[in-house]
Amino acid sequence: MSSSSANTVAATLAGRPRPIALTTAGVRFLTGVAYLISVLLALAILSPVAVSFWGAMTTSKAMGTASEVGPGWHAPATGGGVFVERTQAQAGFFTSLWYRYVFRVYGRTILFTLQLAVVSVVLTTVIGVAASYALVRYRFRGQALVEEIVLLPMSIPGIAVAIALIQAHTTLRPTWYIILVGHLLYTMPFMIRAVTNTLRSFDFIALEQAAASLGATWSQRMRWVILPNLKHAILVGSLLVFAISLGEFNASFLLNTPINQSYPAALYDTYNLDSFQVSSAATTIFMLLLFPALIALQYVGGRELEEAGQGV
């Protein structure tokens, strides 16, 4: 382009009004307000977390004394038992006594909850991926109904589902399977949503047909075409399922039995029975299990998380 024509363009533009600014002072003000609210919300979320981490280790009596270490405590085989431990604990600034207490009393519960979460992840993956594939790939009667019913637990109170399950499946009541069922009902929607959203986002049928035309059998197509494309969705779904299962309380509280108790129910017990320090220690252990999953979700996340996260 010659310089003369560039000059003509500049000359033409010079006579015109300047383009309208989209970001006016008002918009900047509103954005500032939005930032302020966001920061306040983040602070509101983090401050109780910080207080419980402090409380979990402190020997301070600022939030009430921790003189009572709850009824589940047994003196260690060696050493002077809980009274000596407590005296030692109250000497310094920080102590691990509360954590040791929680691990000793609720250790089994923590393992049980992890077991529940892992089994939920495996089962929702197996059942959910198969079902999502069928729901997106094929047309059959009642398809919309199935999708609607999978999502139903998201909008009905967990306690109602728990009471329904207890009454309808009395034989399962003493076992841990009934708790697992409750967890599966409330985590399945997340897996199904993550996988169906991904399946709907690209033309996997064309890929499958291409593979089939090259002579791939059904299992080969699954193994080499469909599942590799779903890897990311399954990862996001699994992390969501893990996080939700770990914290599930509404449905599982009534499904728990004294022997099989999920950790959130144990937390309820510590809040009712134990001191602030012990409750804090128990709460922070839960957070330490949960946070890696939540942070991993943000980093592997992306579109699946955005869409599956709706209705979390």
Added chain:
Amino acid sequence: MKQRASGGLLVLPLVAFLFVFLLYPLCYLAANSLVPGGGVLEGRTKQVGGWSAGQWLQTVTLENYVKLFGDGYYLSSLLHSVVLSLAIAIGSVILCIAPAWVLVRTRFPGKRLFRAVLTIPMAFSGVIVGFMIVIMLGRWGAIPAVLHWLTGEAYLSMTAYTLSGLVVAYIYFEIPRATLTLEAAIRKFDFDLDAAARSLGATLWQRLWYVLVPLLLPAIISTVALAFAVSMGSFGVALIIAKKFNLLPVDIFLEITGYANFEFASALCVVMLVVTLTTNLYLRRLGEKHYVFKQR
């Protein structure tokens, strides 16, 4: 085509699971709510689920529902639950437009971390939120303690056990749900429309009121519907801190743990399910009605 038919069978495990563990129990719940109430107070405790179809037909009665609707206590619980949940749903959605907007429209370092922080309460069960509000605003919570250190007076002490404490706690765990849903909606919003309005001379309020709000309204309403359902069902918070308010989920819980009256608890559950689902459906319909453009 043979293969097509067999492929569809992959959905069967899910259908079987949902049928056995969701639909059948819910039907059983409805049926059991029509059986005369047991419970230790009536002296009629019996084996849970101990009836056959024939027995059921002979004993079917509306006794539980008559008790439920005849007693002002349960009606007030229902009213409290619905009003509180609706108010919290609307409040949290209005509040969460700000972080959702920030997450979509601005760029800053550490955005993922900020998003992770906002999603923290997602997997917190209600009891944990209840505990947190107690350690922050309880009798000797962190905030009163700090205020006492600053001013010599423990302001805001015991707030956790009041209505405002309950509202704060409920909003706490609605934040991630509302933010994530609104964020997705704002991300889909076509900002060229805003630019067009501006170029036609619209002022800030006109751009907000005539362009942004009408287009985001369906998403806002469906977020309210979602948040409402979550608030209705979550009783962990109320279990810890609702000392002065009777809420329906807590009543159900007490009916089971206190009196073992499964039949009456079933009736309460049915009422709660009907109210939650109809409100949810109504809000979703309302949201769809407000679509300015047809969805894909």
